[in-house]
Amino acid sequence: MGTFKVSDGSVSYQDKSHPSEFAALLKPINFELRDFVTGVAGGLFNFTGVSKVGERVEWHGHLSVQPIESDGELSIAGLRAHTLWEYLEDRLNFVIDSGTIDVQSTYKFALKDAVELQLNVAKASLSDFAVKPRNSDLAWVSVPQLTVTGTNVDLAQRLVQVDSVAMSG
Numbered sequence: 001m002g003t004f005k006v007s008d009g010s011v012s013y014q015d016k017s018h019p020s021e022f023a024a025l026l027k028p029i030n031f032e033l034r035d036f037v038t039g040v041a042g043g044l045f046n047f048t049g050v051s052k053v054g055e056r057v058e059w060h061g062h063l064s065v066q067p068i069e070s071d072g073e074l075s076i077a078g079l080r081a082h083t084l085w086e087y088l089e090d091r092l093n094f095v096i097d098s099g100t101i102d103v104q105s106t107y108k109f110a111l112k113d114a115v116e117l118q119l120n121v122a123k124a125s126l127s128d129f130a131v132k133p134r135n136s137d138l139a140w141v142s143v144p145q146l147t148v149t150g151t152n153v154d155l156a157q158r159l160v161q162v163d164s165v166a167m168s169g
Contacts, residue, residue, distance in 0.1 A: 006031040011049065018090045024083070026051055033063070042069070055079045061107075068111040076103040081129055094140065099129030114156065121151040144169025 010027035026049035036043025042064025049057045061072015081099030085092065103124045110116040129143040150163025 002036070004031075004033040004036065015087070018087075020086075020090050022087045024051065026057070036063070045072075051083070053080060053083070055083065069109065071108040072106065074103070074105050074107065076101065078102065081126070093134065095132050095134055097130065097132075099143075100127050101125070102127075117153070117155040119151075119153040121153075122149065124148045124151065143167065 007028075007030055009029035009031070010025060011029055012026075013022075013024045015022045029047075029049045031045070031047045033043050033045045042062055044061070045063055046060040047058070056075075056077040058075040058077075059072065061070060063070045079101040081096045081101060084101075085096035089095075101124070103121060105119060105121040105124075107120070108116070108118045124147070126143060126146040129141075129146070130139040131141040132139045145166075145168045147166045148162060148164070149166075150161075152161045153159070
């Protein structure tokens with residue numbers, strides 16, 4: 001058993017398969033995997049990454065290889081809806097130039113005879129979101145605040161449960 005650690009690293013991604021090329025950079029990347037073995041005991045990991053515009057991903061938990069399983073927590077803070085739109089813009093007939101997304105969740109994943117996934121999204125929120133047609137400044141849809149809480153997804157049971165959806169403004 002040992003430790004694998006990346007400090008102040010970076011991950012870049014480019015997709016040239018679209019007419020409008022998409023590129024993203026997460027920096028700094030900090031990743032640590034502690035006490036890892038390939039059996040069911042696995043090891044603990046911690047991952048953080050920040051984009052150049054302050055979008056933040058934090059992911060930590062447990063990972064094993066035999067069997068392939070992971071459980072942990074995933075948090076996304078300040079993800080710009082425009083970043084997602086930039087990736088999909090060639091396939092969409094509208095523009096998203098505002099909005100931020102925050103997500104706090106836990107999960108259990110296993111790859112056995114079938115894919116097993118249980119996801120609990122404690123809170124997902126969308127703030128200051130607007131959608132407008134191309135070549136127009138007039139928004140079709142404007143959502144000042146949308147919050148979804150208590151979402152549970154169980155892939156094996158094909159079950160989705162949402163406790164609360166709240167919209168303001």
